[in-house]
Amino acid sequence: MKHSFLKSITALTLIAVGLVWLQGCKPKGSQSAVSGNAAAKVYVAPGKYDEFYNFVSGGFSGQMSVYGLPSGRLFRVIPVFSVDPEKGYGYSEETKAMLNTSHGFVPWDDLHHIALSETDGVHDGRWVFGNGNNTPRIARIDLKTFRTAEIIEIPNSAGNHSSPFITENSEYVVAGTRFSVPIGDNQDVPINTYKQNFKGTVSFIGVDKTSGNMNIAFQILTPGINFDLARAGKGKSHGWMFFSCYNTEKANTLLEVNASQKDKDFIMAVNWKKAEEYAKAGKGVKKAVKYAHNLYDESKHMATSTIENEVLVLDPKDCPDMIYFMPCPKSPHGCDTDPTGEYIVGSGKLAAVIPVFSFTKIQAAIAAKNFDGDYDGIPVLKYDAVLHGEVQKPGLGPLHTEFDANGNAYTSFFVSSEIVKWNIKDLKVIDRVPTYYSIGHLCVPGGPTKKPWGKYVIAYNKITKDRYLPTGPELTQSAQLYDISGEKMKLLLDFPTIGEPHYAEAIPAELIMKNSQKIYKIEDNKNPYVTMGDNNARVERKGNEIHVYMTAIRSHFTPDNIEGVKLGETVYFHVTNMEQDWDVPHGFAVKGANNAELLIMPGETQTLKWVPEKTGVYPIYCTDFCSALHQEMQGYIRVSAPGANVPLTFSTGKTAPVVTEKKDTAKTK
Numbered sequence: 090m091k092h093s094f095l096k097s098i099t100a101l102t103l104i105a106v107g108l109v110w111l112q113g114c115k116p117k118g119s120q121s122a123v124s125g126n127a128a129a130k131v132y133v134a135p136g137k138y139d140e141f142y143n144f145v146s147g148g149f150s151g152q153m154s155v156y157g158l159p160s161g162r163l164f165r166v167i168p169v170f171s172v173d174p175e176k177g178y179g180y181s182e183e184t185k186a187m188l189n190t191s192h193g194f195v196p197w198d199d200l201h202h203i204a205l206s207e208t209d210g211v212h213d214g215r216w217v218f219g220n221g222n223n224t225p226r227i228a229r230i231d232l233k234t235f236r237t238a239e240i241i242e243i244p245n246s247a248g249n250h251s252s253p254f255i256t257e258n259s260e261y262v263v264a265g266t267r268f269s270v271p272i273g274d275n276q277d278v279p280i281n282t283y284k285q286n287f288k289g290t291v292s293f294i295g296v297d298k299t300s301g302n303m304n305i306a307f308q309i310l311t312p313g314i315n316f317d318l319a320r321a322g323k324g325k326s327h328g329w330m331f332f333s334c335y336n337t338e339k340a341n342t343l344l345e346v347n348a349s350q351k352d353k354d355f356i357m358a359v360n361w362k363k364a365e366e367y368a369k370a371g372k373g374v375k376k377a378v379k380y381a382h383n384l385y386d387e388s389k390h391m392a393t394s395t396i397e398n399e400v401l402v403l404d405p406k407d408c409p410d411m412i413y414f415m416p417c418p419k420s421p422h423g424c425d426t427d428p429t430g431e432y433i434v435g436s437g438k439l440a441a442v443i444p445v446f447s448f449t450k451i452q453a454a455i456a457a458k459n460f461d462g463d464y465d466g467i468p469v470l471k472y473d474a475v476l477h478g479e480v481q482k483p484g485l486g487p488l489h490t491e492f493d494a495n496g497n498a499y500t501s502f503f504v505s506s507e508i509v510k511w512n513i514k515d516l517k518v519i520d521r522v523p524t525y526y527s528i529g530h531l532c533v534p535g536g537p538t539k540k541p542w543g544k545y546v547i548a549y550n551k552i553t554k555d556r557y558l559p560t561g562p563e564l565t566q567s568a569q570l571y572d573i574s575g576e577k578m579k580l581l582l583d584f585p586t587i588g589e590p591h592y593a594e595a596i597p598a599e600l601i602m603k604n605s606q607k608i609y610k611i612e613d614n615k616n617p618y619v620t621m622g623d624n625n626a627r628v629e630r631k632g633n634e635i636h637v638y639m640t641a642i643r644s645h646f647t648p649d650n651i652e653g654v655k656l657g658e659t660v661y662f663h664v665t666n667m668e669q670d671w672d673v674p675h676g677f678a679v680k681g682a683n684n685a686e687l688l689i690m691p692g693e694t695q696t697l698k699w700v701p702e703k704t705g706v707y708p709i710y711c712t713d714f715c716s717a718l719h720q721e722m723q724g725y726i727r728v729s730a731p732g733a734n735v736p737l738t739f740s741t742g743k744t745a746p747v748v749t750e751k752k753d754t755a756k757t758k
């Protein structure tokens with residue numbers, strides 16, 4: 090969240106702090122902050138497993154990475170919104186559709202937040218969701234395979250930041266727009282008509298209980314403000330969603346000044362059970378929009394993209410008692426609910442206190458119509474009526490709060506660069522530790538759920554400075570692990586991260602590893618281009634296309650010599666990995682191809698498209714060291730001039746070349 094926040098820090102002069110705060114300060118004693126037994130606490134002996142998986146957003150890398158805790162070891166970078174040549178994601182014909190949008194193929198995004206699926210408010214280890222900020226999207230990753238299984242685009246949104254926060258039975262993930270934008274038929278309007286023409290939306294994306302498949306159940310139209318983060322109610326507040334909002338000034342220029350004018354912005358409380366009823370009762374209006382919905386089919390090993398044309402929009406004007414605003418000091422950022430669901434913690438980036446709201450009081454205030462007027466027709470609850478209390482002098486620049494199972498909250502402070510532990514009931518500060526430097530989000534395993542597993546808090550920092558060996562102008566991004574098993578927090582470990590880490594979640598390893606898939610069964614492979622065994626390997630011409638049906642098994646490709654391709658033709662290599670052993674992918678690459686390799690899992694088929702540019706002989710080879718004779722896993726493809734008299738043949742060296750020239754190959758398609 091380097092974005093709006095760093096800039097808006099100028100307004101901190103309002104709370105009379107010195108210039109040093111503008112950059113975030115450097116805590117003292119950074120060398121001596123680790124106590125003697127820290128190494129033993131993070132040491133995971135060779136061959137032993139970590140206790141937790143840590144899913145960390147990759148920020149502007151567009152990906153999600155997976156670490157072990159407490160070791161901080163990196164296990165995997167899951168390609169989500171960005172192409173990944175290492176895995177062929179977005180380069181293979183089968184995966185390209187995952188990155189389709191209403192703007193066409195968008196091979197990059199900015200992933201900020203993680204949401205693990207939940208059952209009854211507890212992580213269930215089935216899926217993890219991530220948001221794409223830039224071209225608004227939500228992705229679902231299947232934790233059996235650690236692969237992106239689905240991406241849905243969010244219409245009427247821009248800067249999908251307040252996303253993908255999840256409800257306690259994964260009924261919905263939400264998506265609140267950061268930018269308000271013109272909505273509807275005519276979007277070509279002067280920017281300075283912001284106040285009349287720009288609107289916000291928050292979307293509720295339904296998640297199918299069994300398949301996990303997403304659909305946009307409804308959107309709620311809101312005033313033209315900015316949504317930043319969100320959290321679902323839980324337990325007693327299940328059925329509600331809380332969104333932090335800033336720029337209630339509705340500024341459209343120089344927001345760092347103009348959106349910091351008001352003493353209080355809002356947290357928006359949405360009664361989504363009520364919204365569901367309104368949607369069922371036909372109170373919504375179907376609006377024409379365009380958005381992509383991309384699904385990866387596990388049995389075909391192939392993605393399809395569908396463009397959808399409609400979304401159901403609920404206007405609060407037609408739906409009373411659905412949304413309320415609660416005043417929250419000074420540009421709220423984080424908005425977090427405690428494990429009981431009673432307390433909602435707001436974090437004003439420029440505020441000197443942390444306000445804690447009470448769900449019970451919110452309900453009472455709504456019942457008593459204890460309002461402070463309205464904002465664009467939406468009732469504003471009285472601050473004092475809904476406030477549980479304020480944490481006094483907690484630190485500077487509060488951003489995000491996580492919880493342990495013992496009634497404690499942990500809040501990150503960007504400006505004073507620290508984590509502060511405080512008691513939710515009495516709001517007293519218990520402990521504070523410095524972070525190196527300028528922490529953004531933080532994560533306690535299970536911290537946003539009804540059942541925090543506790544043990545650690547991890548800081549995801551915005552600035553690295555002198556913590557690692559220099560690597561030119563940009564240093565590695567950085568996380569830090571603290572022990573929270575005692576009264577005092579203790580720094581244990583620094584570990585580098587991929588991309589800018591924003592939010593992260595951690596879950597006990599046993600909830601995931603028992604379901605982890607080892608292979609794809611070859612007999613279940615429904616890819617239309619599968620090759621079932623070496624005997625079916627072949628090369629076919631279809632019009633202007635050459636289709637190579639190829640198998641890969643230690644340590645050869647079948648076929649491995651191909652001739653008769655003509656310049657001007659497009660070659661599709663459909664490679665099926667025949668292995669049925671865990672952790673034996675084969676790679677596939679061809680010289681000069683302008684995309685990437687394929688990395689094909691056991692039992693899977695993937696396709697590389699290649700358009701040769703010159704006549705000649707091109708090598709192909711396996712890119713993943715798969716056996717002692719991996720280096721022998723290679724072959725050639727010959728490309729001849731368009732008029733050349735070279736028949737289409739293939740061979741493996743075992744038999745004479747097979748001539749496959751056919752005039753009509755339609756039945757094989």
Ligand code: RUQ
Nearest residue numbers: 090201529530591
């Ligand atoms: S943000 S550092 Cu983009 Cu979640 Cu708060």
Ligand code: CUA
Nearest residue numbers: 711713715719
């Ligand atoms: Cu297959 Cu190396």
